[in-house]
Every structure is written in structure tokens, then in C-alpha cells.
Amino acid sequence: MSSLKFRNYGPIELHKTVTTNGPATRLEYQFNGTDFINLKNKVDLSKIYQHLTLVRTLYAYTSGSAFSEALGSITDTFFLIHSTTKLESAFYKKVKKNDVWLKVKTSIKLLGLGKSTLLFQMAVSDSSDDELLASTLVKLAKVDSVARRSSSFPDSFVKKFAEFFKTGTSQLPMFRPLKAPHNSFSHQFVIRPSDTDSNGHTSNYVYTELCLDCAHLAATKRDYFKRFTGDFDQPKMVERYFAKECGEGDTVKVVVWEDGDSTTVLHFQVDKDNVLLFHANFDFYSGNHTLSKL
Numbered sequence: 076m077s078s079l080k081f082r083n084y085g086p087i088e089l090h091k092t093v094t095t096n097g098p099a100t101r102l103e104y105q106f107n108g109t110d111f112i113n114l115k116n117k118v119d120l121s122k123i124y125q126h127l128t129l130v131r132t133l134y135a136y137t138s139g140s141a142f143s144e145a146l147g148s149i150t151d152t153f154f155l156i157h158s159t160t161k162l163e164s165a166f167y168k169k170v171k172k173n174d175v176w177l178k179v180k181t182s183i184k185l186l187g188l189g190k191s192t193l194l195f196q197m198a199v200s201d202s203s204d205d206e207l208l209a210s211t212l213v214k215l216a217k218v219d220s221v222a223r224r225s226s227s228f229p230d231s232f233v234k235k236f237a238e239f240f241k242t243g244t245s246q247l248p249m250f251r252p253l254k255a256p257h258n259s260f261s262h263q264f265v266i267r268p269s270d271t272d273s274n275g276h277t278s279n280y281v282y283t284e285l286c287l288d289c290a291h292l293a294a295t296k297r298d299y300f301k302r303f304t305g306d307f308d309q310p311k312m313v314e315r316y317f318a319k320e321c322g323e324g325d326t327v328k329v330v331v332w333e334d335g336d337s338t339t340v341l342h343f344q345v346d347k348d349n350v351l352l353f354h355a356n357f358d359f360y361s362g363n364h365t366l367s368k369l
Contacts, residue, residue, distance in 0.1 A: 305359025
């Protein structure tokens, strides 16, 4: 075990293991006050994604396994193309602002290795009793940094590690965005410098923030939602699909609409110049759609 320190995360303990399903890593860290939405007793969803991204990065570069060392030697870029995240009801019961130093642990392991993709499984649990708080499946694509298109892993890499990944990368569905209805609500946003990462691209979690901001605007400025009964502060399941990139200064249009069947599901799309960048499906726990961000 080793200890690391990151601003806003408190002490992080790194545990390294190798399982029959390949290398796995568990990290322990704590939430703090900056992770919460204003005065509400809720953690901002985008903060959860930032935590998971940190854990994934630490896994790739510090776990010390043969796989992570080989992965770290690859100079190409890895882009997130799909994730499915589930937030358990225990998450909202246990992660509270008056107990901001609740210690949680995140485990991560690789489930699939494709020609140019990696499939991760991650879980966040209470360190005191191992109760599951959140889990996610994440699919990354290896992209040539210069050509900006999909790039295959070297044959030697695949041959060396394929034995760990019997499941392939088919556990996440293919990207099939829904068509927004004509009566959808939309709003335009300009990408700020602080919204971008070291590559100059809009950070993954920012798309989530834009979607929720658009939903809040739809509810407060236009009274758009007629059937929706979910709680904006308590997402239950979030599916995210990343199609294209955008960067600082770009104007993007975010579209939201209600699901035709479920009263707790909202659908979102983000596009630039009529080109789809991002699609998401949010399923919320039932409740009044509170407006803690405003």
C-alpha cells in the first residue's frame, strides 16, 4: 500500500492486487466540502466523475502491475467513448455534507481488451462496511494523437494481456442516439477555458454539467417539463456517449426532452453546428425536481 496526496481529495491510499480477471487496484479517499452543491446535502454528479477519472488515471500510471506499466508506455491518447454509472440509494444516505470526511474506497479492474478499446469496471464503497455506493462501466478508445482517429493496440500488447480479458468489450451497448422530438427544449452554451483539459478538449464531466444546467433552465425559465417527477439532485442511472470533440470558445447547443414512457428519465444531446458531440440518458430517483444549483 502507498499513500498519495491530491488537492481537495485528502489522503489517498493505493492498494495493488492482481486477480484472476487481471490486475485490480483499490484506492481510498475522502469527500470534502467543495464536492457538495451549495448548501444542499448532495454531492455534485460532476464531482463523482472527476473522482472516477482520477482513480482511473492513478490506476493506469501508478498501480505497478505489468499491464499498467505497458499501458503507460503507449504514447497514444485514450478517449472516453461510453460510460454507464449507477448511484445506489445508499450513496445519498451516507455521503452528506455534515460528514464530509466520510472515507470511501474505489476499486477498479479491467474487464475487456478490444482491438483499440479498453473496458473498465469501477465501484465506490463505504470503507467502514463495504456497502456499495456507486458503480460504473467505462469504455475507452485508443486514438492516434496526430491523426485523431482510432488506433489499434500492438499485436504484442494484445497477445500478452488478452488472457486476462475473456469477456471482450461487448458489455456496453453500441452507440445509438435517440432522435430529439420537435418540441425539445434547447439552450446554447459557450465553452470556457476552465471547461477544457490538458489536450484542449472539453472535459468529460463538463458535458454532464451542461446537461443538468439545461434541465434546470427548462424547469425554471420555461416550465417545460409536464410529466417529469424525478429529483435533479439524485441521479440513479446515467448513460453517456461521446461522439466528437469541442474546445474553448465553441458554442454548443444542449437539447433535453422527457422520456415517452418513464416519468423519471430525461434524454440529452449536445451538438455543435448540427454535428452530434454527446448523448446522455438520465434516470433519476423519484421526488420533486429540486433546484439546488440555482
